[in-house]
Amino acid sequence: MRVASVNLGLPREVSWNGGTVATGIFKSPVSSRVIVRRLNLDGDGQADLTVHGGAEKAVYSYASEHYASWAEQLGRELTPGNFGENLTTEGLLEDTVHIGDEFRVGTARLVVTQPRLPCFKLGIRFDDPGMVKAFVRAGKPGIYFAVLEEGSVGPGDAIERLVEDVSRITVAEMFRLVLDHDADPAALRRLLGVPALAAVWRKWLRERLGT
Numbered sequence: 001m002r003v004a005s006v007n008l009g010l011p012r013e014v015s016w017n018g019g020t021v022a023t024g025i026f027k028s029p030v031s032s033r034v035i036v037r038r039l040n041l042d043g044d045g046q047a048d049l050t051v052h053g054g055a056e057k058a059v060y061s062y063a064s065e066h067y068a069s070w071a072e073q074l075g076r077e078l079t080p081g082n083f084g085e086n087l088t089t090e091g092l093l094e095d096t097v098h099i100g101d102e103f104r105v106g107t108a109r110l111v112v113t114q115p116r117l118p119c120f121k122l123g124i125r126f127d128d129p130g131m132v133k134a135f136v137r138a139g140k141p142g143i144y145f146a147v148l149e150e151g152s153v154g155p156g157d158a159i160e161r162l163v164e165d166v167s168r169i170t171v172a173e174m175f176r177l178v179l180d181h182d183a184d185p186a187a188l189r190r191l192l193g194v195p196a197l198a199a200v201w202r203k204w205l206r207e208r209l210g211t
Helices: 064-074 121-125 131-138 171-179 185-192 199-209
Strands: 002-008 012-016 019-023 028-030 034-036 059-063 087-090 102-105 108-115 143-149 151-153 159-163
Touching: 019 121, 059 064, 064 087, 064 131, 108 151, 108 171, 121 131, 171 185, 171 199, 185 199
Parallel strands: 059 087
Antiparallel strands: 002 028, 002 087, 012 019, 034 151, 059 143, 102 108, 102 159, 108 143
């Protein structure tokens, strides 16, 4: 597993539906090494910190393996960072990575906290309001990480799994579970038992399970 691209972008204002929206989803590859902080990567930013960024969404990765099918579906050429990811990766896939897994990425240590659930700003990025629903249907949400140890990351860096969570709930499985109104309560309880699970999902699961 390796880092194919490191992508950064600061918030900007864009026109959307007759108004103006601030978003940090527009990210571009950089060639230099970047410091990975507890809340963010140096040189990167989010516009709405109530739903983006923060300790449990400090780093977002998206697999380069998904790009070809998206390019074919969308009928356009895509480049790293197009999905707003900080890290475009090789070999780091949602169906083989578990919530709670820990990785060495460059010199930083990261832990998986949740999949991405897209907001309307993904539609802004692709100039297509239908992109949000298409992204959900595809079942390829990408991976959010918290930072356990700060460090640096650059293109070509190795990604090494250090810890595999014992619950073995993949990112793809969690994505399906939280979208399934008839999800098995036992599976939801197993997810709730993962210590690294993001607090917002822990609260949501407890409310759903009535615990």
